[in-house]
Amino acid sequence: MSTFTNSYKAPAASFPENVHLDTAEADYDYNFMFEPKTLQSDRVVLRPFLPSRDAQHLLSGIQANPELVEYVGCGVWQTLNEVCVWAEQARRHPGELRYSVYSAPLDRLDAPVEDYVFAGTMSMIESSYDNMMSEIGWIFILTPFQASLSALPPGLALSLTIQRTHVLSNACGLLMHRILDSVEQGGLGLRRCQWKANSLNKKSGAAAERLGFVHEGIIKAWIVVPEGKPSAHVGRPGRLEKCGQRDTWMAGITWYDWEDKTRAHVDQLMARRK
Known part of the structure; x- marks a missing residue:
């Protein structure tokens, strides 16, 4: 009988308490396979997520709106440390880059950029240099945000x-x-x-299609979700049997569809004033 050497051990992730919460922007290494850049339209600025600037804003928003995490693989964060771990998990993956979304206040859409306020986060995930692709995910958008979260009275709920x-x-x-x-x-x-x-998550699919993404199908039993999270199927008996199984709704945009029509469609959406 053949014998095989197999020394694999599941890696144990270790995170310092409040990892990078006090790290200045100049010292924060994003570790992303592509160049991190600030992105800006005439209404919104996307800044690469910086824990020292953004973690408290995000924690406050998620605690006020637990609905935001209903369909994602985390619970409602209770501490800044949990937000820092979420950011650090992405930072350690060269295919992911978290972004913070800053917006003109809804009552002053012509406000200068320095008056923009925290409106949520989204990320580039599943990025591949070799396969030349990326994905938009981890979308948390808060509203209303007429004032910065730091200026809101304690306990004021932000709506989904x-x-x-x-x-x-x-x-x-x-x-x-x-x-x-x-x-x-x-x-x-x-x-x-x-x-x-x-x-x-029908709202997510509808939002994607409105942006021009083309529905490509349902991938069955794609992800094991944490216990208690919405799932299409119950868990299989045995390991993690209390955790359900998520079917994944998949959509995409190819570069040729982008150049043919979708780019113009997105620009029209971004230019809308009503």
Whole structure:
């Protein structure tokens, strides 16, 4: 009988308490396979997520709106340390880059950039240099945000966003341009931008299609979700049997569809004033 050597051990992730919470922007290494850039439209600015600047804003928003994490793989954060770990998990993965979304206040859409306020986060994930693709994910958009979170009275709840505000269309549009525009146009010149969602999350799918993503199908039993999270199927008996199984709604935009029609469609959405 043959014998095989196999020394594999599951890696144990270790995170210092409040990792990088006090790290200045100049010292924070984003560790991303592509160049991190600040992205800006006339309504929204996307800044690479910086824990020292953004973690408290995000924690406050998620605690006020637990609905925001209903379909994602985390619970409602209770501490800054949990937010820092979430950011650090992405930072250690060269294919991921978290972004913070800053918006003109809804009552002053012509406000200067220095008056923009924290409106949420989104990320580039599943990025591949070799396969020339990336995905938009981890979308948390807060509203209303007429004042910065730090200026809001303690306990003031922020409501879950409607997927039709200027924030979502502008923020996603900026990432779509970043991913699919040619290098000459200031983009990365990738060939595919994709969007995945829990098949039960109808709002996410509708938002993607409104932005021009083409539904490509349902991938069955794609992800094991944490216990208690919405899932299409119960867990299989045995390991993690209390954790359900998520079917994943998949959509994408190819570079040729982007150049043919989707880029113009996204620009129209970003330019809307009503």
